[in-house]
Amino acid sequence: MGSSWPSRERKALMLDPKRIREDADGVKAGARKKRIPVETLVDRFLELDEKRRALGFERDEQKAKQNRAGKDMARLQGEEREKLRKAMAEVSARAKSLENELSAIETEIQVLLLRIPNVPDPEVPEGETDRDNVEILRVGEPRKFDFQPKDHIQLGESLDLVDFPRAAKLAGSRTYILKNEGALLELAVLHYTLDAVVKKGFTPMIVPTLVRREPLVGTAYFPGGEEQAYTCEKDELFLVGTSEVPVTAFHSDEILDEAELPKLYAGYSTCYRREAGAAGKDTKGLYRIHQFNKVEQVVICRGDEAESRRMHQFILSNAEAILQGLQLPYRVVNVCGGDLGAPQIQKFDIETWMPSRGGYGETHSASRFYDYQARRLNLRYRDSNGKVRFCHTLNNTAIASPRILIAILENYQQADGSVTIPEVLRPYLGGRSEIRRKK
RNA sequence: GGAGAGGUGGCUGAGUGGCCGAAAGCGCCGCAUUGCUAAUGCGGUGUAUGGGCAAAACCUGUACCUCGGGUUCGAAUCCCGACCUCUCCGCCA
Numbered sequence: 001m002g003s004s005w006p007s008r009e010r011k012a013l014m015l016d017p018k019r020i021r022e023d024a025d026g027v028k029a030g031a032r033k034k035r036i037p038v039e040t041l042v043d044r045f046l047e048l049d050e051k052r053r054a055l056g057f058e059r060d061e062q063k064a065k066q067n068r069a070g071k072d073m074a075r076l077q078g079e080e081r082e083k084l085r086k087a088m089a090e091v092s093a094r095a096k097s098l099e100n101e102l103s104a105i106e107t108e109i110q111v112l113l114l115r116i117p118n119v120p121d122p123e124v125p126e127g128e129t130d131r132d133n134v135e136i137l138r139v140g141e142p143r144k145f146d147f148q149p150k151d152h153i154q155l156g157e158s159l160d161l162v163d164f165p166r167a168a169k170l171a172g173s174r175t176y177i178l179k180n181e182g183a184l185l186e187l188a189v190l191h192y193t194l195d196a197v198v199k200k201g202f203t204p205m206i207v208p209t210l211v212r213r214e215p216l217v218g219t220a221y222f223p224g225g226e227e228q229a230y231t232c233e234k235d236e237l238f239l240v241g242t243s244e245v246p247v248t249a250f251h252s253d254e255i256l257d258e259a260e261l262p263k264l265y266a267g268y269s270t271c272y273r274r275e276a277g278a279a280g281k282d283t284k285g286l287y288r289i290h291q292f293n294k295v296e297q298v299v300i301c302r303g304d305e306a307e308s309r310r311m312h313q314f315i316l317s318n319a320e321a322i323l324q325g326l327q328l329p330y331r332v333v334n335v336c337g338g339d340l341g342a343p344q345i346q347k348f349d350i351e352t353w354m355p356s357r358g359g360y361g362e363t364h365s366a367s368r369f370y371d372y373q374a375r376r377l378n379l380r381y382r383d384s385n386g387k388v389r390f391c392h393t394l395n396n397t398a399i400a401s402p403r404i405l406i407a408i409l410e411n412y413q414q415a416d417g418s419v420t421i422p423e424v425l426r427p428y429l430g431g432r433s434e435i436r437r438k439k
Numbered sequence: 440g441g442a443g444a445g446g447u448g449g450c451u452g453a454g455u456g457g458c459c460g461a462a463a464g465c466g467c468c469g470c471a472u473u474g475c476u477a478a479u480g481c482g483g484u485g486u487a488u489g490g491g492c493a494a495a496a497c498c499u500g501u502a503c504c505u506c507g508g509g510u511u512c513g514a515a516u517c518c519c520g521a522c523c524u525c526u527c528c529g530c531c532a
Contacts, residue, residue, distance in 0.1 A: 053489075056501085061501090063501055063502085067513090070457055084512075086512080088513080090512095255485095255486090380486095
């Protein structure tokens with residue numbers, strides 16, 4: 001696939017090649033922590049990297065010879081000229097064959113680099129799956145019901161907020177239709193969230209959800225995540241699973257000024273996920289669905305670890321503030337190595353209390369990448385010394401709906417089957433305070 | 440969908456085979472000058488990668504004029520292909 005990758009992708013790196021060269025063991029150990037096997041990839045890279053430099057040196061020498069001769073050719077006449085021409089024909093052929101050899105090696109190196117994962121932070125706990133994630137914070141008390149609480153499906157259907165059977169008729173599994181206050185509630189919670197992050201300084205952006213391949217490679221969803229994305233083959237376009245993709249890629253191939261950093265963007269978009277490989281998991285209701293809407297915080301900041309950590313805390317606290325505003329109980333977990341994606345340095349998930357699960361369900365995910373995505377996106381800035389450096393990127397959910405509606409409906413339900421509307425959402429619903437079955 | 444035009448540095452825009460990493464202007468930086476501002480003069484001002492080197496500075500090789508391929512001793516310049524952008528017409532939320 002992809003007969004016409006632009007040069008940006010060709011050059012796309014992931015980890016700094018220098019770093020792999022100098023700390024191959026560290027890179028391997030990092031991948032091991034993520035349970036991603038890369039030993040042979042790294043070794044192969046080191047081997048090719050060595051070769052590349054040797055060949056490159058020789059190639060440059062031939063080229064230099066060529067360039068010097070070119071200047072003489074312009075002056076010389078007759079026999080002398082002819083003699084030089086013949087000599088240069090050989091040099092030229094030599095340079096060309098080196099060039100071919102080299103470009104084969106470079107192509108292979110690129111493929112390898114795209115597959116070597118980012119090295120996780122030492123703070124990332126060891127572990128295999130999400131069960132090994134470490135809770136670091138718990139906020140709010142799960143509500144104790146003095147009646148038999150319903151789950152969001154029962155609530156949604158009895159209040160006529162959702163329609164699953166007809167959604168299945170139209171669009172198959174893992175789909176839903178929101179109607180009445182269900183539709184309004186979704187818009188309200190998205191709008192409330194967007195307003196909240198804009199107040200924190202984020203620039204709201206409504207972005208394309210159907211994108212080219214490059215932003216997906218740049219944000220490191222590809223290669224590897226192809227199965228998770230809906231594809232429009234005729235147009236070679238892909239539906240994004242999150243606005244992180246178009247928003248983080250927004251400044252790709254640019255050199256920003258340090259003074260304009262950090263860039264804070266709030267991407268709003270519909271998100272599409274095939275949920276391949278999740279067969280049989282969370283098949284009912286609004287939890288795991290193919291299409292949803294999300295407000296996403298995206299940060300592009302200086303290539304500085306301390307700054308990146310600060311920003312990580314910042315976006316995490318913004319998401320927490322949104323849940324606190326909704327008065328939903330949640331906890332924050334430090335995601336373990338095995339549950340971490342290839343590009344991430346560290347990830348905190350926020351899980352919101354969902355009574356029907358009898359536990360917390362993931363609703364937010366805050367990641368930092370250092371320069372991993374920025375390298376792939378060729379996203380740079382000029383620092384105060386005039387030096388060009390790669391940015392760092394981060395992102396975090398602000399709200400994703402309708403998943404969050406599960407928590408709202410279930411936590412706010414009343415004994416009589418009605419649902420109280422969270423106070424912060426009421427201004428977005430014409431001041432209404434409850435959802436009640438119509439006669 | 441039909442018909443055209445075009446892709447050059449931060450921007451505008453020259454350049455039709457070698458002396459072109461690329462004129463000129465704008466912008467930006469430095470210096471000079473001027474009560475301030477403005478104006479003017481001079482100089483500088485891309486990125487990547489390799490070498491000199493322990494490193495910064497600096498020097499230096501190579502590559503890059505959308506991308507890929509071809510012709511040629513030599514390509515921004517000629518040929519082929521792809522991608523992208525724009526204009527007009529049609530259709531359309």
